[in-house]
Amino acid sequence: MDAIIQGMFPTVMMPREGMIEPATNNGTRYVVARDGLWREVMLPWVTVLHKIAHSDFMLPYGPAKDTVALKCGPIPSELRSKFVQDAKAAMPNEMAAAVVWNSNDHSWRYEKRENMQATADLVEYHEVQLxxxxxxxxxxxxxxxxxxxxxQKDDQDDMGSMKFSGVIGNLDTGDMTSVLRLNMLGQTWDADLASNGKLEVLCK
Structure with missing residues (x-):
């Protein structure tokens, strides 16, 4: 059993000199660094390294730092515009949509979710099929x-997920508001969507 667990969730040390060897497979591995235990999550569209346990004393390994490396490229402007258009058309009700990346050809697609219920402060929907x-x-x-x-419902829905989440509001004004974050297995980072469509994460 221990061998199976180590195979599924390997643990490696952070070298004092040089860089850690890149992971060869998607999944999760743990990294023991100078200041504690870190978790590295590898997905086709992103790699995230973040600390999950602090050590009260210095360990004999190299330092680590929060790292988010995106591999999926910028989101096309027409997809971003389509979401804003759909959201304005749904007013005063909420609406939901998904932006999906294809690892085979690096293409993006946008899909408006089918509502089960939508009001001014709630939307329930059928999930998109990948x-x-x-x-x-x-x-x-x-x-x-x-x-x-x-x-709070958003926090519950995003708990344990591996995705970006975004909300836009004040769609009846000329000063639309928005928030964006990266969710990764219970951890979150504030994020931003640049004017060129690039997702950017503000590491802690």
Whole structure:
């Protein structure tokens, strides 16, 4: 059993000199560094290294730092515009959509989710179906005329997920608000979507 666990979730040390060897497979591995235990998550569209346990004394290994390396490229402007258009059309109700990346050809697609229920402060929907090599990278919903923020329900929905989440609001004004974050197995990082469509993570 120990061999199986080590094979599924290997543990490596951070070298004092040089760089850690890149992981060869997607999945999760643990890294013992100078200041504690770190977790590295490797997916086709992103690699994340972050600390999960602090050591009260210095360990004999090299230092580590929060790292988020995106591999999926910028989101096309027409997909971003389509979400804003759909969100405005749904006012005053909320709506939800998904932005999906295909690891086979590095293409993006946008899909508006089918509502089961939608009001001014709630949207429930059917999840999108992913094809071969597809990953839900950006999970979006709108707040209509209300400001953009992550609610307690959003926090519950995102717990344990591996994706970006975004909300837009104040769609009835000329000053739309938005929030964006990266969720990774219980950890979150504030994020931003640049004007060129590039997802950017603000590491802690």
């Amino acid at each position: 094809g071969d090599g597809e990953y839900l990278v950006l999970d979006l919903h709108s707040h209509g005329t209300f400001s953009a923020f992550f609610s």
